[in-house]
Amino acid sequence: MDVGSPFSDTPNQGILIVNAEFTPIASPEFEPGPPGEDAIELARVVDRCLREGKAIDLNELVIREGEKVWCVFVDLHILNHDGNLIDASSLAALLALKNTRIPKLDDEGKVVRGEFSGNLEVKHFPLCVSVCKFNDKLLIDPTYLEEKVIDSKLIIGVREDNLICAIQKQGDGVFEFKDIEKILDLAIEKSNEIRRFL
Numbered sequence: 001m002d003v004g005s006p007f008s009d010t011p012n013q014g015i016l017i018v019n020a021e022f023t024p025i026a027s028p029e030f031e032p033g034p035p036g037e038d039a040i041e042l043a044r045v046v047d048r049c050l051r052e053g054k055a056i057d058l059n060e061l062v063i064r065e066g067e068k069v070w071c072v073f074v075d076l077h078i079l080n081h082d083g084n085l086i087d088a089s090s091l092a093a094l095l096a097l098k099n100t101r102i103p104k105l106d107d108e109g110k111v112v113r114g115e116f117s118g119n120l121e122v123k124h125f126p127l128c129v130s131v132c133k134f135n136d137k138l139l140i141d142p143t144y145l146e147e148k149v150i151d152s153k154l155i156i157g158v159r160e161d162n163l164i165c166a167i168q169k170q171g172d173g174v175f176e177f178k179d180i181e182k183i184l185d186l187a188i189e190k191s192n193e194i195r196r197f198l
Helices: 037-052 085-098 144-149 177-195
Strands: 002-004 015-022 062-064 068-078 101-105 111-119 127-134 137-140 152-158 164-171
Touching (some): 015 037, 037 085, 037 127, 037 152, 037 164, 068 085, 085 127, 127 177, 152 177
Parallel strands (some): 015 068
Antiparallel strands (some): 002 068, 062 068, 101 111, 127 152, 152 164
């Protein structure tokens, strides 16, 4: 967390920024340099799940309206790609927010490094669950090799109250309506299962 200026269109809100970096150590497919399409998509999906799932209340991050707000940076560094990066990153981001401490400010409003005024309050616990389709079968938590052969993937962001807060489709395959109903049920069930470990 750091202090910054609010965006001009939201002077009464703090800032949440999610970035992802695919390091070459994680996979031979990743190359050094600026974020690629996959890294940008991962960051955007995790951001959308956290933001639309109202994981943190951005209104509570205002220090001085229109002038100073808290900026929350979630930096995802992929160390080992063995599949299902979005779900793993969503869980990691939520755990990081749960363990975030708010830095203390001095009398001039500057951050006092190493001192904290409290913990960042996580209001809701949205998680991404990826459900893949291979022929007529549905698969969750795919490995790297499984992701290479699936027809398509639907990523569902689900909050603890079963509110669907994000959806992202990947791949060229199609989903029928009956698939969508099963996928939503699976995503809700699995997100609640994973959330118990938080």
